[in-house]
Amino acid sequence: MKKPSRHGPPEPFPDDPFEDKDALIRALFNQAGAAMAVTQLDGRFLKVNSALCTMLGCPEEMLLDQGLENIMAPDHWRRLSELSRDLVAGKPGPTQLIIKCRQQTGKALRGLLNLAVVADKAGAARYFIVQIQDISSLIHTESELEESRQRYRALSDATFEAVFISSKGVCIDTNRTATVMFDTPREELIGIFGTDVIAPEYRLRVRENMLSGYEKPYHAVAVKKDGTRFHVMIQGKMIHIRGREVRVTVLRDIDAQVKAEAALRENERHLRSFMESASNFVLFRLRHRPETPYRPWRIFVSPSIAEIVDLSQVTDFQSWLEMLRPDDRERLLAAGVKMLDTHRLDETVRIRDLSGSGWRWLHIISVAVPDETDNHLFFNGIVLDITKEMKATAALKNREKELKERTESLSEVNTALEVLLQKREADRTEVEEKMLNNAKSLILPYLEKLKASRMDDHQRVYLNLVESNLNEIISPLSRRMSRHYLNFTPAEIQVANLVKQGKTTKDVARILGLSTRTIEAVRYTIRRKLGIKKKRSNLRSYLLAIDGSDTIPGSGGTR
Numbered sequence: 001m002k003k004p005s006r007h008g009p010p011e012p013f014p015d016d017p018f019e020d021k022d023a024l025i026r027a028l029f030n031q032a033g034a035a036m037a038v039t040q041l042d043g044r045f046l047k048v049n050s051a052l053c054t055m056l057g058c059p060e061e062m063l064l065d066q067g068l069e070n071i072m073a074p075d076h077w078r079r080l081s082e083l084s085r086d087l088v089a090g091k092p093g094p095t096q097l098i099i100k101c102r103q104q105t106g107k108a109l110r111g112l113l114n115l116a117v118v119a120d121k122a123g124a125a126r127y128f129i130v131q132i133q134d135i136s137s138l139i140h141t142e143s144e145l146e147e148s149r150q151r152y153r154a155l156s157d158a159t160f161e162a163v164f165i166s167s168k169g170v171c172i173d174t175n176r177t178a179t180v181m182f183d184t185p186r187e188e189l190i191g192i193f194g195t196d197v198i199a200p201e202y203r204l205r206v207r208e209n210m211l212s213g214y215e216k217p218y219h220a221v222a223v224k225k226d227g228t229r230f231h232v233m234i235q236g237k238m239i240h241i242r243g244r245e246v247r248v249t250v251l252r253d254i255d256a257q258v259k260a261e262a263a264l265r266e267n268e269r270h271l272r273s274f275m276e277s278a279s280n281f282v283l284f285r286l287r288h289r290p291e292t293p294y295r296p297w298r299i300f301v302s303p304s305i306a307e308i309v310d311l312s313q314v315t316d317f318q319s320w321l322e323m324l325r326p327d328d329r330e331r332l333l334a335a336g337v338k339m340l341d342t343h344r345l346d347e348t349v350r351i352r353d354l355s356g357s358g359w360r361w362l363h364i365i366s367v368a369v370p371d372e373t374d375n376h377l378f379f380n381g382i383v384l385d386i387t388k389e390m391k392a393t394a395a396l397k398n399r400e401k402e403l404k405e406r407t408e409s410l411s412e413v414n415t416a417l418e419v420l421l422q423k424r425e426a427d428r429t430e431v432e433e434k435m436l437n438n439a440k441s442l443i444l445p446y447l448e449k450l451k452a453s454r455m456d457d458h459q460r461v462y463l464n465l466v467e468s469n470l471n472e473i474i475s476p477l478s479r480r481m482s483r484h485y486l487n488f489t490p491a492e493i494q495v496a497n498l499v500k501q502g503k504t505t506k507d508v509a510r511i512l513g514l515s516t517r518t519i520e521a522v523r524y525t526i527r528r529k530l531g532i533k534k535k536r537s538n539l540r541s542y543l544l545a546i547d548g549s550d551t552i553p554g555s556g557g558t559r
Contacts, residue, residue, distance in 0.1 A: 035111075035132040038118075041088065041125060043068040043080075055111075055134055057103040068130065073100040080113065087117050088125045101132070109136040162251040167244065169194050169210050181253060184225045194249065199223050206234065210247060213238045222251065230255035275302045282308060282383040286317075287376060288368070293337070296379060308362070308385055310354055325350045325359065332364070340377070343368035348386070361390040422511050426494050433493045443470060487529065495522045500543045 029036055035052035037045055044067040053060050056071060069077045076099040086093050097113045114131040162178035164171050174189045182189065182197055194210050195203040199221040206220055217235040224230070236249040275283045282305045286296035295317050305311070314320045321329055328349035339345045345366040350359040366381025447467050455463065488496065498508045505523070509516045527533045532542060 035134070037063075037068075037130045037132075039068060039128045039130055041084070041127065043077075043084075043128075046127060052132065055103075055109070055132065056101065057105055057107075062104075071101050073102075076100050080115070083115060084128065087115060098135070099132075109134055110139045111135060160252070162253075164189075164194065164249045164251070165246055166194055166210070166249065167246050169207070172246070178251070181251070182222070182224050197222050199229055209234075210236065210249070213247070219254075231258040275300070279304055279307070280385055284366075284379075284381055284383065286379040288340070288379065289376075293340075299378070305383075308354075308360060308383070309351060310356075323352045339366070339368055339379075343377075345379075345381070353387075360385060361387045419511070426498065426511060429497055430490050430494055433490050437490075439470065439473070488526070492522055492526055492529070495519060496526055496543055499523070499526075499540050502540065 029038075029047070030049050032049055033051060035055045036049045037052055038047040039045055045064050048060055048063045050060075053063060056063070063071075068080065072080065076097070080097055080099065083094070083097055087095065095115050097115070099111050099113050101109050101111050103109065112133040112135045114133075116129045116131075117125045118127050118129055120126045159175065159177060162181045163175045164178060165173040171190055171192050171194065174186055176186070178184075178189060179186050189197075195207050198206045202220040205218075208214070209218065213236075215235070215237050217233050220232055220234055221229050222232045231254050233252045233254050234249060236247050238245060238247050240246075283300075283302045285299040285301075287299055288296050298317065309320065309323060313323065321333070324332065332347050332349050335345050335347050345364065345368075348361065348363050351362055352358075353360045363384040363386045364381060365384075366379050369378045369380055370376070371378060447463065447470070450463055451460075451467075494512060495508055498511060503511065505516050505519050508514075509519045512519070523539060524533070527539060530542065530546075532539075
């Protein structure tokens with residue numbers, strides 16, 4: 001090939017390639033990488049190239065017997081028909097259309113169709129030149145990209161943290177949580193500088209961290225649209241999106257956590273103040289060590305321990321144990337071993353007092369709390385000095401013992417007095433009965449005789465006075481004795497009265513100082529005189545009945 005001259009106009013081609021335009025168009029049509037076809041105005045194929053045959057997987061002969069309607073979805077064919085009519089009519093409008101095609105195998109694909117009108121010399125539309133570009137993979141990629149965007153948006157909106165994407169400190173996107181957290185629409189958040197939602201005293205630090213690419217989490221205070229302040233934990237990271245460096249910043253609302261921690265610290269401060277100011281009791285916290293089970297590690301013991309023991313003699317838990325009474329020490333150690341299973345201890349022990357000459361009583365209550373991190377046990381408890389209470393209890397027990405002894409002594413005295421009173425009552429009854437019997441047997445008969453003798457009026461007056469006065473004397477005695485057993489002997493009357501009081505044969509014998517056989521004989525005589533010897537009547541019930549009535553039970557009359 002001749003080298004072209006560096007000066008002057010270029011030499012013409014030996015043959016002009018555009019002289020044979022038909023051959024050139026035919027070559028471009030057949031060798032084009034894009035699928036092309038020449039169709040009649042109704043869409044029937046007149047000419048198809050190899051690229052179209054390859055795309056549809058259909059031989060040329062078969063396509064030439066078909067038209068665009070056969071390879072397109074019906075709704076897309078209707079849209080193409082409308083587009084072609086507009087082009088033929090010369091109306092301005094789009095010449096492209098995304099269509100759905102179907103290969104010979106039945107597989108669907110998406111294509112971008114370009115439609116051009118070829119007119120004859122008179123300017124009338126003669127046929128169409130159709131170019132179809134397979135954009136299935138492009139649409140699939142865009143679909144995946146859109147799905148990915150939707151997943152990202154859903155994930156971003158579902159998270160509990162506010163997410164900000166910023167470029168050089170200016171927000172370019174955010175999620176729905178941020179709009180809720182700051183009570184601000186998304187449109188208002190986009191375009192603000194990152195520190196605009198931060199409290200003034202924290203803005204410098206947040207700005208420096210944003211611009212320097214700091215990636216570790218840190219604390220700050222944020223401000224809502226209405227001025228409400230709340231604590232947040234901020235963490236950011238620099239990333240690249242489409243070659244652009246942006247910062248993704250996450251804000252987590254920790255306001256409730258910060259306030260809870262502050263309240264906990266305040267409670268701990270009050271609790272420690274309470275523990276350190278304790279008096280008359282000791283608060284403690286120990287940690288159990290499996291390798292030395294009898295020597296727990298002391299975490300805290302309130303200063304009031306000095307009120308109970310001499311701290312100069314107590315250096316550790318073991319030395320404190322040595323100050324306990326030996327029997328109490330063994331019992332406390334056994335309870336401590338049991339506490340590893342029951343997680344509770346409640347024991348009373350005695351310990352040397354500050355003088356070293358006496359004992360103090362201590363009530364120890366403790367609960368074992370497991371540590372969730374390393375499964376160690378912590379013993380939290382209280383030691384109460386109950387020396388005064390124990391001494392008061394001991395004094396009360398001694399007093400109760402004395403009162404019990406006195407009560408038993410008084411009970412014996414009361415029993416003796418009861419016997420004496422019963423004996424005295426029996427003697428009094430006997431005397432009254434004797435007086436009544438004597439009056440009736442020794443005085444009243446003679447008064448009756450005197451009344452029957454001849455006396456003058458003065459004598460009869462005196463006699464009536466004597467009789468009246470005598471009746472006044474013996475009337476109370478008569479009311480105490482039933483007329484139904486006036487013929488009883490004094491001994492029988494005594495026994496009858498005691499039987500009415502519910503006394504048994506042994507009781508009556510003891511009271512009267514007689515034998516039981518003698519009392520039984522007297523009871524038999526009483527039953528005989530009352531006429532119930534052969535009856536199965538209860539003697540006491542019978543005596544009570546006749547003592548309160550003028551009628552003898554079962555007699556039907558008055559005696």
